[in-house]
Amino acid sequence: xxxxxxxxxxxxxxxxxxxxxxxxxxxxxxxxxxxxxxxxxxxxxxxxxxxxxxxxxxxxxxxxxxxxxxxxxxxxxxxxxxxxxxxxxxxxxxxxxxxxxxxxxxxxxxxxxxxxxxxxxxxxxxxxxxxxxxxxxxxxxxxxxxxxxxxxxxxxxxxxxxxxxxxxxxxxxxxxxxxxxxxxxxxxxxxxxxxxxxxxxxxx
Numbered sequence: 319x320x321x322x323x324x325x326x327x328x329x330x331x332x333x334x335x336x337x338x339x340x341x342x343x344x345x346x347x348x349x350x351x352x353x354x355x356x357x358x359x360x361x362x363x364x365x366x367x368x369x370x371x372x373x374x375x376x377x378x379x380x381x382x383x384x385x386x387x388x389x390x391x392x393x394x395x396x397x398x399x400x401x402x403x404x405x406x407x408x409x410x411x412x413x414x415x416x417x418x419x420x421x422x423x424x425x426x427x428x429x430x431x432x433x434x435x436x437x438x439x440x441x442x443x444x445x446x447x448x449x450x451x452x453x454x455x456x457x458x459x460x461x462x463x464x465x466x467x468x469x470x471x472x473x474x475x476x477x478x479x480x481x482x483x484x485x486x487x488x489x490x491x492x493x494x495x496x497x498x499x500x501x502x503x504x505x506x507x508x509x510x511x512x513x514x515x516x517x518x519x520x521x522x
Contacts, residue, residue: 321381325419326356329508333418333451334361336502336510340449341414344368348412348439350432351420352397353378355385363391371410373400402432413443418451421487422469425478430490436513437494446515448496454509455483462507487511 345368352358352372362370372382382397398408415436421429440446453465460466465481472479488498496513504510
């Protein structure tokens with residue numbers, strides 16, 4: 319039996335509504351932390367202009383395959399093994415990266431490694447874009463009582479987990495050559511953050 323995520327089913331349409339605009343000129347997307355594979359199975363047939371490349375830790379790849387193999391409309395690439403803390407990521411040729419509900423379950427060092435890796439992935443793309451979905455704090459504060467409760471639940475499971483602050487994410491994104499371009503307010507007190515590759519100019 320395939321793994322199943324209730325949250326994926328609830329948030330997939332609101333996320334897609336944003337991605338239809340944000341990925342309208344994108345050719346290939348790398349999804350980090352594809353989990354069950356439900357998002358890929360839903361998004362890819364509705365974003366036909368692009369290639370959706372799934373990835374996750376090795377133990378999750380079988381679940382991803384079970385979902386994407388059932389997508390009849392298009393052929394999806396096999397999921398890639400990706401540990402964000404690795405200094406060497408697969409060279410996917412992606413010009414955008416998407417990740418949902420990952421930052422709050424990773425240790426902060428791994429969040430930093432993920433954002434740095436995204437910056438490396440997008441360094442050679444013409445237009446680099448990183449879309450990160452989930453619950454986040456703003457100005458050091460929880461944005462809702464439910465987010466505060468969720469953070470407490472996460473920390474009870476593992477003290478290294480927890481909601482990340484938007485300012486901290488902006489800082490590490492800047493170090494990776496990315497800048498926050500848009501912040502989409504989503505249902506259930508979530509955000510979809512859009513970071514664009516910073517344009518560099520030759521100073522010579």
